[in-house]
Amino acid sequence: MSTTGKKHLITSALPYANGPLHIGHIAGAYLPADIYVRYLKLTGEDAVFICGSDEHGAAITMRALKEGTTPQEIVDKYHAQISKTFEEFGIDFDFYHRTSGEDHHKTAQEFFQVLNEKNTFEKREKEQFFDVAHQQFLADRYIKGTCPKCGHSEAYGDQCEKCGSSLNPSELIDPVSVLSGKTPELRKTTHWFLPMQKHEKWLRDWVKEGTLNGKTHHNPATWRNQVIGQCLSWIDGGLGPRAMTRDLNWGVPVPVKDAEGKVLYVWMDAPIGYISATKAWAQSGGKNYMDYWSGENAELTHFIAKDNIVFHCIIFPILLKEHGSFNLPVNVPANEFLNLEGDKISTSREWAVWLHEYLKDFPGKQDELRYVLTSISPESRDSEFTWKDYQARVNNELVAILGNFVNRALVLTHKYFEGKVPEPGKQEPIDLELQEEILRINQKPGKLILQHRYREALKEVMKIARAGNKYLADTEPWKVFKTNPERVKTLLNNAIQVAGQLSLLSEPFLPHTAKKLRAFLNLTGVNWDLTQNFELIVSGQPIEKPALLFEKITDEQVENQVKQLNAKKQQKQKEQEMKAMPDVNFEDFTKMDLRVVEIIDAEAVPKAKKLLKLTVDTGAEKRTVVSGIAKHYKPESVIGQKAVYLANLKPKSIFGIESHGMLLMAEGSEGELSFMSPEKPSVAAGDKIA
RNA sequence: GGCGCGAUAGCUCAGCCGGUUAGAGCGCAGCACUCAUAAUGCUGAGGUCGAGGGUUCGAGUCCCUCUUGCGCUACCA
Numbered sequence: 001m002s003t004t005g006k007k008h009l010i011t012s013a014l015p016y017a018n019g020p021l022h023i024g025h026i027a028g029a030y031l032p033a034d035i036y037v038r039y040l041k042l043t044g045e046d047a048v049f050i051c052g053s054d055e056h057g058a059a060i061t062m063r064a065l066k067e068g069t070t071p072q073e074i075v076d077k078y079h080a081q082i083s084k085t086f087e088e089f090g091i092d093f094d095f096y097h098r099t100s101g102e103d104h105h106k107t108a109q110e111f112f113q114v115l116n117e118k119n120t121f122e123k124r125e126k127e128q129f130f131d132v133a134h135q136q137f138l139a140d141r142y143i144k145g146t147c148p149k150c151g152h153s154e155a156y157g158d159q160c161e162k163c164g165s166s167l168n169p170s171e172l173i174d175p176v177s178v179l180s181g182k183t184p185e186l187r188k189t190t191h192w193f194l195p196m197q198k199h200e201k202w203l204r205d206w207v208k209e210g211t212l213n214g215k216t217h218h219n220p221a222t223w224r225n226q227v228i229g230q231c232l233s234w235i236d237g238g239l240g241p242r243a244m245t246r247d248l249n250w251g252v253p254v255p256v257k258d259a260e261g262k263v264l265y266v267w268m269d270a271p272i273g274y275i276s277a278t279k280a281w282a283q284s285g286g287k288n289y290m291d292y293w294s295g296e297n298a299e300l301t302h303f304i305a306k307d308n309i310v311f312h313c314i315i316f317p318i319l320l321k322e323h324g325s326f327n328l329p330v331n332v333p334a335n336e337f338l339n340l341e342g343d344k345i346s347t348s349r350e351w352a353v354w355l356h357e358y359l360k361d362f363p364g365k366q367d368e369l370r371y372v373l374t375s376i377s378p379e380s381r382d383s384e385f386t387w388k389d390y391q392a393r394v395n396n397e398l399v400a401i402l403g404n405f406v407n408r409a410l411v412l413t414h415k416y417f418e419g420k421v422p423e424p425g426k427q428e429p430i431d432l433e434l435q436e437e438i439l440r441i442n443q444k445p446g447k448l449i450l451q452h453r454y455r456e457a458l459k460e461v462m463k464i465a466r467a468g469n470k471y472l473a474d475t476e477p478w479k480v481f482k483t484n485p486e487r488v489k490t491l492l493n494n495a496i497q498v499a500g501q502l503s504l505l506s507e508p509f510l511p512h513t514a515k516k517l518r519a520f521l522n523l524t525g526v527n528w529d530l531t532q533n534f535e536l537i538v539s540g541q542p543i544e545k546p547a548l549l550f551e552k553i554t555d556e557q558v559e560n561q562v563k564q565l566n567a568k569k570q571q572k573q574k575e576q577e578m579k580a581m582p583d584v585n586f587e588d589f590t591k592m593d594l595r596v597v598e599i600i601d602a603e604a605v606p607k608a609k610k611l612l613k614l615t616v617d618t619g620a621e622k623r624t625v626v627s628g629i630a631k632h633y634k635p636e637s638v639i640g641q642k643a644v645y646l647a648n649l650k651p652k653s654i655f656g657i658e659s660h661g662m663l664l665m666a667e668g669s670e671g672e673l674s675f676m677s678p679e680k681p682s683v684a685a686g687d688k689i690a
Numbered sequence: 691g692g693c694g695c696g697a698u699a700g701c702u703c704a705g706c707c708g709g710u711u712a713g714a715g716c717g718c719a720g721c722a723c724u725c726a727u728a729a730u731g732c733u734g735a736g737g738u739c740g741a742g743g744g745u746u747c748g749a750g751u752c753c754c755u756c757u758u759g760c761g762c763u764a765c766c767a
Contacts, residue, residue, distance in 0.1 A: 173767090221706095226761090229694045233762075237693065306695095306761075336695085337760085375715090376703090381696055382760060389702080389716090396716065400729055408726045415725070456704075459715070466730095473723070473731040481725095548727060610766045628766035652767055662767045 008047035009292040011274045013304040014054035017078040022352035024338045024345040027373040028305030034091045038508035039449045042528040050277045052097030053079040056251040057266035058139040095281035104276040109255035120322045121192040129184035131177040137247030145172030196239035207231045218330040230309045271316040300329045333452040336378035350568040367510040391553040402465040403549040409495040410546035422489035423539040435534045442531040461505045468498040500536035593648040594689035602635035619686015626659035642677040
């Protein structure tokens with residue numbers, strides 16, 4: 001076996017220990033990495049596959065607060081669940097670590113120290129909300145208020161979950177501390193910023209040309225378009241300073257003086273988790289972790305989904321380069337997103353196929369899901385998982401092509417030769433053609449895997465099974481046996497060898513199946529070099545009575561899954577709707593001057609997608625209102641429309657237009673906006689609503 | 691609006707640095723076969739390669755404009 005002598009370090013994005021894994025995670029960052037690593041190892045390469053739970057960050061502390069528990073309890077729960085699910089599913093990490101561990105804290109702090117001593121950071125003061133009652137600064141997530149965009153009263157400081165806008169805490173109307181329920185005050189706090197703008201030049205060369213420190217670092221042609229495009233878009237748009245510390249009591253404490261109550265920004269601490277996980281792995285096996293992180297012989301590859309590109313291709317590389325001891329990734333094969341049944345996967349809306357539930361509902365069918373997710377892997381664009389497609393791929397491909405071929409070969413061998421691999425006789429041209437074709441196809445999957453083209457690689461594997469089926473159909477051993485049983489020995493020996501090849505070729509993609517198949521064939525030892533050696537199984541060797549490798553997925557199973565999916569989504573929707581809003585007193589309500597108005601003029605606001613500039617008749621006067629309804633109504637169609645209007649809202653300038661008051665719209669479940677207008681024509685502009 | 695990535699058979703997708711009649715899998719139709727989980731094999735129908743310009747002897751393949759999907763970003767009182 002010849003190897004490159006390289007040391008491969010492969011990482012998959014650290015899953016956030018705040019919820020279970022779903023198929024989008026798997027398709028995005030774990031399954032391709034697992035296939036890649038399994039392949040490397042089969043070829044004798046020195047490869048380490050590292051991952052772990054990302055357990056810090058404000059989202060987890062928030063959740064703990066809400067559920068009346070501690071962050072540690074939450075991450076313990078999900079860390080256990082996630083690592084168990086990975087194991088059951090067959091994502092074969094060499095080490096699955098966690099960032100709440102002491103060793104990780106230590107590694108992350110040392111990393112920070114090195115950068116701090118190199119003056120990588122700029123200390124800066126900024127104003128931030130402070131909860132006086134609890135004597136602490138509030139992370140963005142710890143501030144709630146009314147969303148300035150959609151009016152939702154429960155928006156967080158960083159994001160409104162109703163309309164999805166990302167926010168700054170200072171934008172919120174009536175900000176309130178989640179801790180005390182009181183209005184927080186703005187106070188000054190110091191943070192360590194990473195001045196990313198200083199790194200634009202070398203980053204551009206690194207991403208675009210693949211050069212680092214004037215030397216070739218990687219071949220940019222091997223990087224995916226969307227990765228390079230996304231990075232250059234960020235770099236060319238100008239990078240800015242980014243705070244690497246947070247005021248929070250959950251995370252890795254900032255290891256310098258005057259930093260009490262501060263922790264490392266979760267996005268700085270998490271990728272360092274790759275390093276601490278490698279360390280932990282190396283210690284447990286007597287290896288030196290730096291062999292995999294430094295030197296020209298070591299190759300780092302990050303598997304992620306596209307939402308992580310900026311962190312893995314810009315921020316973390318800056319940190320690594322500044323530190324000086326570590327390699328930068330040679331590739332970051334980021335996947336696009338996997339959609340589900342026509343809609344985006346969403347944890348909060350419960351629109352997901354959860355991996356642990358799949359394993360429960362489809363026991364022993366890990367490879368079926370691995371097959372489907374690899375077949376539709378979102379390598380170059382978003383792709384879509386549907387249960388109907390899952391069923392079709394399992395039934396028409398795994399069952400009918402692969403499973404069926406193996407079954408045919410084994411059943412025939414048992415039927416004619418008492419389950420012993422028959423001795424081949426003279427190989428006819430059709431036999432030699434088969435052997436040549438198999439060896440030729442066998443060369444492809446490995447090359448494609450190295451190019452991170454898993455979908456195509458898997459197709460090549462299926463071609464082997466197709467060739468096997470064709471061989472049987474062309475040579476018809478069941479017919480020939482009546483006249484020439486000697487010839488059938490050769491035919492079935494070849495068929496069994498093809499099944500043997502399949503057990504090797506399928507190993508990276510379908511490890512559970514490969515193992516079963518090898519057990520049928522009594523084949524031990526797996527080694528990719530053997531894929532160029534057609535005759536794997538010696539004649540005379542007994543083979544087992546075959547069980548079916550795959551079963552058909554029934555219509556009922558599929559319908560149940562779709563039903564489950566919809567039921568959960570609806571339940572979640574109801575929950576959110578029913579979530580009681582805090583009581584308000586009548587006085588609060590009467591502060592709002594609600595009126596009927598009639599729209600008398602409307603025009604689109606130039607350069608804005610969602611805005612219309614409306615002139616409304618309030619009965620007493622004409623007022624200008626800017627309203628975000630352009631996606632739902634054309635300007636000319638709203639003239640003459642009566643609507644509900646909040647008259648005494650503070651005016652604000654939007655796109656240079658002074659907007660007075662606000663139109664109130666009904667929002668349907670699909671986000672469609674609708675006017676609410678009086679049902680009796682006698683109600684006129686200016687009439688009060690109470 | 692700015693930026694990025696897409697738009698190729700009914701569906702899911704390949705098509706590298708431009709070069710003869712545009713490919714695969716599934717689905718569909720017909721035929722063959724019966725060892726096999728009514729599975730398999732063969733044959734076939736089906737595409738003005740999102741639209742329009744341009745460069746070129748020659749363009750899904752390069753350039754421009756437009757339409758459209760997705761993502762990031764700004765605005766959304």
